[in-house]
Amino acid sequence: MTDMRHDFADRLDFLDYVRDQFPDATDPYAATGALRGGRDAAAAALAMVDAPDYARTRNFLGGAVTRLSPYLRHGVLSLAEVRDAVMRRVSHREQAGKLVNELAWHDYYQRLYAEIGDGIWQDREEPKTNLAPRAYADTLPNDVCDGTTGLVCMDSISRDLRTGGYLHNHQRMWMAAYLVHWRRVKWQAGARWFLQHLLDGDPASNNLSWQWVASTFAAKPYLFNRESLERFSHGTYCRVCPHYQRDCPFEGTYEDLAARLFPVAEAMKADDSTSRGDRRKIRTDAALPARAAKKDDRKKRRPRDRRYEE
């Protein structure tokens, strides 16, 4: 048995070696951009963490996110170690509240993973989208994988994922919602794609977050709209998107989008029982947009954003 190399002349030598040793790897991007592996890089990233700034700006692309997740994923840093380092730097517990809460999500997912194991790949619950499992495709559409949908936001996120291996949490949620709800792809297909590329790809956090978006681990499906995406991306995508204010699929209120994306619920049919004609209409077209439904019903299915649009 020949040991693999531990010492390299320089980074180029290292990257050439990795390419040579792993020819079956699925993409040509050996370099990881600004994110380097190793304890030294992890310690440097930890030293840069500003918990109050994180709390203020983390929801925005370009905000003061920590980028510690790849190091946490591979145990280069422990959750307790990060928490303790952050707590030493704040004068009040509340200043670290958001960050500690986020670390707790990791702890929560790890505990759940220890409990359910490979069940992490199965739906935790029935989806709340009123769609049959067969409505969802098993594989990703090529235009999303290749970043050629024509939607600047989704194509950019696809490219960032494939080239850099890191996405802001909002980018992850937007892409996940787009794939599951707009393109009707099984969350497992998207989860596998993310795990393939994300440097912090961890089956627990990744899959359970996808299930949260899909509503197989949440009371409601997660949706976003153009207004929300534009706000949290500072307009970066929308400004140059040919679909902006024309035919953007994310344009509309949450109620409108839910009505467009999800068929009429069984509960809604029951509520329509006073109108026999309406009920027949809905029954004959299972995918009838719910805008034909009563306003109250739409409210019931209003999606929400877990940690961002409180």
Next chain:
Amino acid sequence: MTTPADRTVIWVHGDCLNPHSPAFVRYPAAPALFVWDDALLAQYRLSLKRITFIYECVLQLPVVIRRGDVATEVVRFAAEHDAPHVVTVESPAPRFATIREEIDAHVRVETLPLPPFLEYRGSLDLARFSKYWRTAERYAFGSTRAADVAEDAE
């Protein structure tokens, strides 16, 4: 029963690539091995970026690096060092449990716990994060939280 460090080898896996891991702390002189899990790489079709990142992490560890079937390689490494004892660090991944059992069929495996995020040994409701958080919040801030509570109580 403890095993002398010179008869112990460390199995380093991808969920704990930390030079200060409990295994390195407890057995600082023990030979250590990291194995690229070929089956896992194929199963997840890991991109080259991910492989590069993990490799960079491994390069900062005092380990021998090999690839192949993980259990086979760890057992072989232990035999090379005449070690009846393999030490590693816990992981929630089911694959970790499978490999550990495969190794344990040949060489005794000791699994060390990681420092817990919550200093809490009671039960936690994992049905939803909100339920978990109801209990976890009291412990999630570590000792600083305890100090604040004391101040609040005054």
